[in-house]
Amino acid sequence: MDPINKTALRAAVLIHEQMASGKRQDASLYLPEYTWTNIQRLRRQIDRARRHGWHRAASRLNEDLATALDNSRRELENAFRALKSRSTERPVSSASDIYRDVLALHDEFEEVEIELDKHEISVTTDRIVLEDLNFGPFQVRLDWHCLGSMHAYRVVALDPHPAAKSDDVTHPHVQDEQLCEGEGRAAIRAALAECRLHDFFMLVSRLLHTYGRGAAFVELNDWSGVNCSDCGATMSPDDSYCCQRCGSELCNDCRQSCAGCEESHCSGCLSQCPECEMDFCRGCLEACPGCGRKICGGCMEDGLCPSCREEQSQEEKEEHDASEGARNEPVAPRA
């Protein structure tokens, strides 16, 4: 038996002893609380997007909501099946199961390390790349003395590429070496409670390879700062402005204020009043009932644009002149 196998066997025996010492905990029944929270959050975001007239955002959020509802349905089904299975025989990892788990980790991960003195077993993932952003490899370190606790493991960035806004965030779902497990929470807790180490490390690895948009410590779009939607420049999120119409992020140079309501807007959401040539948001421009041109309220005269107003005045004058002319015409004497 080679040295790594001896170490793996020793670790398996120690882990099994730890489990057998009464510290093992059954995984609590998982209910889709996270997914439900996500559903409620999405519903609020959709309502907000609709109130602001952000139709594209509302449409995208609707798709996310459909996915979240489907996830919730699936998780409820799993919870039902898990509850039903409790009345039957439950598998418990034996020392040989744990040993086989440890050996199999070598087939899945680039590096597996066992430190008996630190009671830790760790695996190293491949380089994590999410939407073309490189986060480098991660080491997942499990302390088998803490198997029953919430912080039994740490996720350590080996070649950190942290978010611009926080060095502690090394992955969209990792902060201070703690992974926010989201959809994987129940499965990870169950794997730890039953000491299924192979499943545990696989689950954490898959989480690290997945980006949950809209539920990250720092979103990928904001990882290196925030990009201005007008000029594309990157800036700190604290220095950005939000277009009040479409919600896009803007830098200070590209932020433009509506000459009417004075709120910040991007260039795409402002239009020039053809009369005064100042920039206004759509809410501050009115269509002239005469010609349909959109002009600002300040340029409206008696509810019409200046051209239509002038035309109307001219017509009124001509009518007036005509009626005056008719009145001044000599009246033929009665016969």
Added chain:
Amino acid sequence: MHKVLYVNNDGGGFADFVEIAEGTTVQQFFAERVPNGRPQDYLIRVNRQPVAADQVLQEGDRVSVTPTKIEGALV
């Protein structure tokens, strides 16, 4: 009938012994257990090893199904 250990790492993450008909392949087992899933969206392992879809499951096998994409979160 055979008895295999089925580890479902999707959602609840439960592990349970289930009975299957003799001659059941990995592909058939997956289709039966994850009816709405596509095999390419899961890591399917038998006795902790990747296997061919047409491999016939044996008594006492350990079959694990792990989604390739699992979203983390803030909560």
